Amino acid sequence: MELKRWIVLLAVVLLLGAGCRLGGESGTPRPTAGVTPTRPVATPTVAATAPASPVEQTPNPSSTPPPGSILVQPPDAYLVTQSGEQKASFGAFYWVHETGYAAEVTSRGFEIQPEPLAVQAGETVQIELRGGPAPEKVALDVFPEEGNKDRIGPQAGAIVAFIPRTEPAASAELSGSDGRYSWVTDVPAGNYFVRLRVEWPEPSRNPVPGRKPTAEYSFFIAVS
Numbered sequence: 001m002e003l004k005r006w007i008v009l010l011a012v013v014l015l016l017g018a019g020c021r022l023g024g025e026s027g028t029p030r031p032t033a034g035v036t037p038t039r040p041v042a043t044p045t046v047a048a049t050a051p052a053s054p055v056e057q058t059p060n061p062s063s064t065p066p067p068g069s070i071l072v073q074p075p076d077a078y079l080v081t082q083s084g085e086q087k088a089s090f091g092a093f094y095w096v097h098e099t100g101y102a103a104e105v106t107s108r109g110f111e112i113q114p115e116p117l118a119v120q121a122g123e124t125v126q127i128e129l130r131g132g133p134a135p136e137k138v139a140l141d142v143f144p145e146e147g148n149k150d151r152i153g154p155q156a157g158a159i160v161a162f163i164p165r166t167e168p169a170a171s172a173e174l175s176g177s178d179g180r181y182s183w184v185t186d187v188p189a190g191n192y193f194v195r196l197r198v199e200w201p202e203p204s205r206n207p208v209p210g211r212k213p214t215a216e217y218s219f220f221i222a223v224s
Contacts, residue, residue, distance in 0.1 A: 072103040074215035075132035075179075077196060081125045081221075083118040088196065089162075091216030100205030109152055109161035110193070110218035119185050119221045127196065129179040136212070137199040138181050141168040145191035145220075162193045162218050187223055194219040 074095050077088035089111040096102040119125060129135065147166045151158040169192065174181040196217040203213065 070097065072097045072101060074198070074200075074213065075129050077198075077217045078128045078130060079117060079125060079194065079219045079221070080128060081117060081119050082123060086113060086117040086219055086221075088217035088219055089113065091195075091218060093213075093215035094208075094211065095213050095215065096203045096206055098203075098205070100207065102207050107216075109150075109163040110195075110216075112149065112160065112162050112193075113220040116191055116220045116222035119223050121185055121187070121189060121223050123185045124182055125185060127174065127176075127181045127183060129181075129198065131179075133200055133203075134177075134179070135198045135200050137197075138174040138176070139197045140170075140172045140174055140183055141195045141197075142170040142187055143168050143193045143195065145193060148193055162195075162220070164193075164195060168195075185221075185223055189223050191220070191222050194221060 072095060073090065074093050079086045079088065090105075091107045091110050092105060094102065094104045127138070127140070129138075141164075143162075143164055143166060148164055149160055149162050150165075152161045152163070169187050172183055174183055176182060196219070198215050198217070200213040202209075202211070
């Protein structure tokens with residue numbers, strides 16, 4: 001189950017539609033006045049006759065983009081260890097598409113991966129941001145599983161999510177290049193959530209001048 005944020009860039013009316021996040025938070029489309037969108041390679045746009053509006057979604061939206069849509073979200077992040085790799089869950093983000101359209105999404109928590117990724121205590125692991133511009137800042141916080149997960153809402157069937165509530169067991173500012181960053185697993189044995197916070201340079205086309213793109217990600221690991 002992957003939580004995705006799909007924003008449809010409408011070729012005729014030049015409007016955005018943003019989806020809701022975990023717990024019912026909604027995205028806020030921020031179009032840039034006077035910008036004429038271009039068509040990225042292999043990413044078609046779709047004509048429409050009516051404005052798009054935010055649509056409520058379940059916590060399990062499709063992982064496949066609707067036909068004719070453009071994905072407006074930060075690059076995917078992966079945690080790579082000796083035992084394999086794990087794709088991050090998205091949290092809150094503010095992201096600007098190359099056309100100057102932006103998406104801002106808030107989230108109360110992170111979807112938890114079905115199984116934790118095995119990591120050895122003291123192992124040096126790699127965090128990879130696959131695509132997008134080079135970040136300015138990459139910071140990491142590690143939270144024990146206990147005390148940091150709960151149902152995302154009171155309604156029946158609400159998913160159990162990673163919701164940071166305790167102090168982190170470890171924190172680090174990561175350095176690296178080409179979208180790859182190293183971290184030494186300096187926590188005792190146990191299950192942990194890893195929250196990643198990333199900040200990028202301000203793009204030349206930005207509907208909120210002075211605001212930089214940011215994103216939060218999470219991983220689920222088992223340290224032994």
